[in-house]
Amino acid sequence: EDKVVQSPLSLVVHEGDTVTLNCSYEVTNFRSLLWYKQEKKAPTFLFMLTSSGIEKKSGRLSSILDKKELSSILNITATQTGDSAIYLCAVAGGAGSYQLTFGKGTKLSVIP
């Protein structure tokens, strides 16, 4: 059975802190790992990683994939209250190559 595990499940930090969110997976026929941000409504796409060791960056957010360790991290530097959200990790692979298996998410709360 395909599995995606995120840690921690929740996190409270102060504005300006740097945070690291973790995602590990056990998926047959791995193809790609995706990160989403979910505020009040729809998850919105952040990054997709397919190759090990290549960092993707967008402003204060960055992510890297380690295919040897079957894991990925999402870093957020200089956090702001607007970063408060649930961050979802998803993996493409398994029985249906374009289906995504999601983790339960990490709820990040940034307090002023």
Place this chain on the structure above:
Amino acid sequence: NAGVTQTPKFRVLKTGQSMTLLCAQDMNHEYMYWYRQDPGMGLRLIHYSVGEGTTAKGEVPDGYNVSRLKKQNFLLGLESAAPSQTSVYFCASSVAGRYEQFFGPGTRLTVL
């Protein structure tokens, strides 16, 4: 360009009632998906479609039916609602051959 839209936004049903959730996308995407999101469970795939007239079961299909008569629409039906189907339902779509899925705003369904 509205992206992915869902109708209705909220609904309350009594046990045994039926209803249909509508998903529409204007991005000309080939693939469409229905997920449910429950507290502590993450997003779980109910059914998906890789093209007009074709549907397939996901991880949690029992109690639901789907239809894709037009490329831009994907319907999710509950024939006899049960309290266990209380959840937030998300529709998503993607381009064929790509892993990034784009999500609608969700439908909050309560079954009493």
